Amino acid sequence: MKKELVSRGYDVTGFGREEENASVAQHYVQKDLFDLTKEDLAKFDIVVDAFGTWAPETLHLHVEVVNFLANLLANTDKRLVIVGGAGSLYVDPEHKVQLVETPDFPEEYYALAKAQTDALDELRKHTDVKWTFVSPAADFQAEGERTGQYIQAGDELTLNDRGESIISYADYALGFADEIEKGNHIQERISLVRK
Template identity: 65%
Template sequence: MKIAVVAANGRVARKIIAEAVNRVIEVTAFGRHDENNTEAKDYRKKDILELTKEDLQGFDAVVDAFGTWAPESMGLHTTTSQHLADLLAGTNTRLLIVGGAGSLYLDKEHKVQLVDAPDFPDAYKPVANGMAAALAELRKRTDVKWTYVSPAADFQADGARTGKYILGGEEFHTNGKGESVISYADYAIAMVDEIEKGSHVQERISVVAE
């Protein structure tokens, strides 16, 4: 199997690359910076919006790990994911998005999202809404084999790698302790599992730690 990871020097991306490399998956990393801070042997300096169809040919899957916290840049979540979708449209290459938790639904009717909850932190609302907008645009695409992977609400950069997680769908869910938490390392396991299995094409899935 051969995959590409875009925005590869980010912390989540590095965990995904490490997990894939550990499973002997061939990884090509694309990043904006000169240095390769990942475990991928093949690193190519290129911004997401500079990528072409030729750059992404021959991969079984492309992982979009783009992220930004700058309020003025929230639209880039949609711009970048749609650019990748355009490049992969009509191909068998899957597009997997490192998503957010804010767009998970709190009701079975799928009318109320986590970001709408009264206790949702104001500081996280811009990025939650930006990522939700990107997901909404992806849902309109039937020409791309996309999968959007939402982490738990408490997404821990330095959390332990337990090797276990609970897979969910569109709705906010917790583990047996009533917690919505997952480490970057366990999220990476779930992401690579989905890459290998390909079970949720044109769907959003979500993961929490056991």
């Protein structure tokens, strides 16, 4: 993500607890996420939430992080753009996010997908924040090739012309950076799929 944003001229600052994460951005502030203040974020136009945890005992933090950052950015012009989770989500008629429980949904990813679904539900309550939740396709390939093309979709599971829900990290970073630049989907969840 950093490489894509820096190549477009963005000045990227990373925040994190561990010193070894300093290479994630041009500038780095070693600080626990829950110790951030409004003053820490005052000079930034866009805040990217790339928080991740997979351990069952910490999955609840997905909701806590979304609420914490949304409260810091409430009633400001700053945008909150979230690296969302993959998985099959849809929005029901009452605008509640649901996780599609298909027979082939990998059991080992269900708890994480559910935690991120809960985080998105919580985020939708923050009508005073300019947020965007960007989900990768169901098959998110960290080492996949950069094709330079993607389909931007919404809440519904979207397949490409080959019937795939797949995207590489490189193409996801491209689509994510495009959304940061354009800001066309305020208070929406979008998803990115390989073209």
